Amino acid sequence: MISAPFDYVRANTLDEALALLAQNEDAKILAGGHSLIPAMKLRLAMPPLLVDIGRIKDLSYIREDHGQIQIGAMTTHYQIESSDLLKKICPLLPECAGHIGDVQVRNKGTIGGSVAHSDPSGDWPAAIIALNAELVAVSKNGERLVKADDFFVDLMTTALEAGEILREIRINKSNDRTGQAYAKMHHPASGFAVVGVAANLTLDRNGGCEKASIGITGVSSKAYRALAVESALTGSALDEQKIANAAAHAADGVDINGDLFASEDYRRHLAQVFTKRAIAAATERAG
Amino acid sequence: MAAKYVGKRIKRTEDPRLIKGLAHYVDDVRLPDTLHVAFVRSIYAHARITSIDVTEALKAPGVVAVYTGKDIATTVGPVPCAAALPDLKIPDYRVLATGKALFVGHPIAAVVATDRYLARDAADLISVDYEELPVAVDVEASAKGGPVIHEQFGSNIAYTLTSGEGDIEAALKSADHIVTQRMVHQRLAPVAMEGRGVLARYFPGEEELTLWSSTQIPHLMRTQVALMIGLPENKLRVITPEVGGGFGSKLNVYAEEALLAWISIQLGKPVKWIESRRENMQATIHGRAQVGTVEVGCKNDGTITGLRYNVVADLGAYHQLLTPAIPTLTGLMLSGAYRIPAIQMNVTGVFTNKMSTDAYRGAGRPEATYVVERAMDIVAAELKIDPVEVRRKNFPAKTEFPFHTATGLDYDSGDYEAALDKALNLSGYAKLRAEQAKARAAGKLIGIGMSSYVEICALGPSQAMPAGGWESATVRIEPTGTVTVLTGASPHGQGQETSFAQIAADELGVDLNAVTVIHGDTAIVQYGIGTFGSRATAVGGTAVLIAIQKLKEKAAKIAAHVLRCEASSLAFEGGRYSRPSAAAASAVSEPDVAVGEAPAGALPEPDTEGRSTLTIQEIALIAHIAKELPPDTEPGLSATYFFEPKNFTFPFGTHICVVEIDKETGETKFLRYVAVDDCGKVINPLLVDGQIHGGIVQAIGQALYEEVVYDEQGQLVTGELMDYALPKASQMPWFELDRTETPSPVNPLGVKGVGEAGTIGATPAVVNAIVDALSPYGVKHLDMPARPEAVWKLITG
């Protein structure tokens, strides 16, 4: 398990990192290294240059600014899991973080790395979609905002362009009638999501479902928004039957992965079960 | 023996260095000028190697040499198989593939370079041309026909063997019911945390070679590697530094060991190879891999009349050290904990295009226990009687030991009902069943499973072993009074540095800290067999005990001489010999030479004038100074003993497990896990609990998670720990442990062995619980691992 040879530079500033990326087309950003290094050891990835952004100041933070939650790309899973602020204003994030890997992984891996990697079984993409997050991409030419729905393009492919670094994740704060939940089946070997469903619901003043936002990972080549589930939920009060009916659409219209652990049929079924569970838990928390 | 230490929960003296990261594994041994080896391994399961081009690799930076099959074909002997079975087909297993590659991971070329990274990079520059051949993957199909792996044998069948006693046909005919079940014992990977590793250093001047290897059997390896590379055995030294787990996977002699030894001789430099996890999954032995059908005859009241097991064993492409012998252990243990008048096993060993199978924790016994314990539950279900009662009905009574089985064994001692009853009490079995009924009525899937196992340990009498079943020990008391124990067993994590010290300290009446246990260096330790088959304490520990008894005979003679009395009249207590008159007066007032109290740089002169007592440590000093010895007495104080056991030992116990199955997902969750194990006399309860814990974890791994999967092309699908599901602490239940203690009459310590019990006993308890949980759906059996999808399918029909 020895990687191919590569060069390594520790960038001191974002500009320096961007410049290095601009000069070296095949260079890769090194964040927590917990997806990239394993891939390199298997020689699935053989970047000639790693640009380490781990020591750049001000890429790791969790803050609230005018009703917006801002999370720096280098914030670790553990920092999110243990954030009292997030537990209060966006509990889906700490809950989701707690499902990632083990303690070591959570201490090294970053939200930015995970989102930029877009592993089809990674946990963050489901939450990012369910929270309607916006992602701040920066390059030599400046910054641009990408909506979560546009960010995950395909298997391990995102809207980030060559030379771009994901700098920040932004989430609008929700109101107090919002309930969130993450439900996951862990792969027994890797710990990644066989299925992971993030639900973010807002009820109206009568207890009806005003807004539903459901992100699902593990099921297909990339995380996706379960539009059919959302529309089946919106507009009426949520009871067990209503939730089950909506959840039945969890995998509508997606190409479902099948593997040794979970066939296509079983995964479809799991998507429905975990969607139901996530929605039920979110509904309860919203009420 | 005054038990100051034996029987106590003493913390492992090994642990501090392990916990602090101060232990030395093979990779921690760093020698100047070391060259590093990387392997090119077959990417196909079955292919003719039409050409190998190494030119680019030889030009790569740091590369010193590249070796392929043609270099070693006539210079390095084949990988050895020590198993002897009638008409066994033994293919020629060269250390690098010659002509054909027979499994994914089969070594084809070895690149030697000045560092590990350059070696690995250069390996990518070697181009191998293959002509792919049809593969034999499925073991049952390969037994019947299809592509033949070793053409010279005409088929893939390596051997067939029938074992057992009694008239099986008559026994089945006399039954009121016959139950039949096909069972798959899936292929498992041992996955020791430290993979294999070899460092070979040739001394051209001395013409000697030292081989550091992460192995369970340093002496057997020395003999085998010496033969393979044609070096006189006394010119080869094998050192086993710390070993990070073996589980049977290092009870072997591998191609890499002999090859590195040979390369070091060629190049006159140290060469090292440290296995990667991927290599570990591909090219370290696997375990289990049997597919069989059991037939059990029973009377209406549950009495078993006979058992037949027809099985094909997936051997892989070649024989490693014990590959074909493992299924024969299954045959030996098919009587389980029961009186079964007639037993027959018909086994067919089959070559497939996969890595060899061999001994993995339990080695053949888990398969037998699984067959028998699943069968007991199937009989119980067929007869609609409680699984407890079927078991109880067929147990031999404790007065029937030694108990002869129809597999040809004589179980040494046992009280199976006592362990069963203890487990029933501890679990609250009756209450559990009541709760289960309630939960079922509420639509929950709760299952209760049990397993009453017997296993075979302390391998074993030499008659039953391929290369000696004894074990050796040398015990010395050094001039300053410290005690050195050299054991031929080569513990690798089990804790014998602690438990053998406990035995020695008690027997010698010295402080535990005064004893050091040394193992794993063939230049220091007398020949030994090794640690496997839960034998180290029963056989090796006994050797320590008897060596000490021999040493004490001599010490007593010296004591008698110095104290001027008859040796037979001496009392020995608390490490002190006393003259008859002095024994009662107690010896506390006597000065003694305590360990470490001699002034720096000076060996104390024992002052023996007018003494009525002497410590054994003082006697050691007298024996070394050799001025006051009785006539015709050899100086020094040491003794060596090679212990040959008369029989195996047979630990047993009952495990009970309660699971809940998630109806929607098929996931299994543990509610309880109770284990009552009897491993004979317990030297250190902490070590025994640790062995039971680890054993159960690996058993649960087999029941729920683990499977080495090769696809139809013979590609290894589970090549990494991302895919191969090792059990994790977070998935484990709380273990509620208890024990009974039935001494073994086979050795003076009364110990049986515990290294594999958990792995043997627990798997069927878990599967029985799952099947019990699913019984409302008419489920009678389910193959392992019980993946959620498989369970879900049984629920949804």
Ligand SMILES: Cc1cc2nc3c(=O)[nH]c(=O)nc-3n(C[C@H](O)[C@H](O)[C@H](O)COP(=O)(O)OP(=O)(O)OC[C@H]3O[C@@H](n4cnc5c(N)ncnc54)[C@H](O)[C@@H]3O)c2cc1C
């Ligand atoms: C044993 C183990 C178990 C795991 N279990 C889980 C799990 O259960 N769930 C889960 O979701 N994940 C799991 N992971 C993955 C883990 O969460 C990773 O940390 C994460 O996927 C990647 O984050 P990282 O910071 O380590 O990124 P890296 O590995 O450093 O980078 C990943 C990729 O993203 C790029 N990149 C990183 N940061 C940026 C950036 N700011 N801008 C642009 N590109 C960037 C890199 O160039 C690289 O291509 C596990 C990993 C391991 C080793």
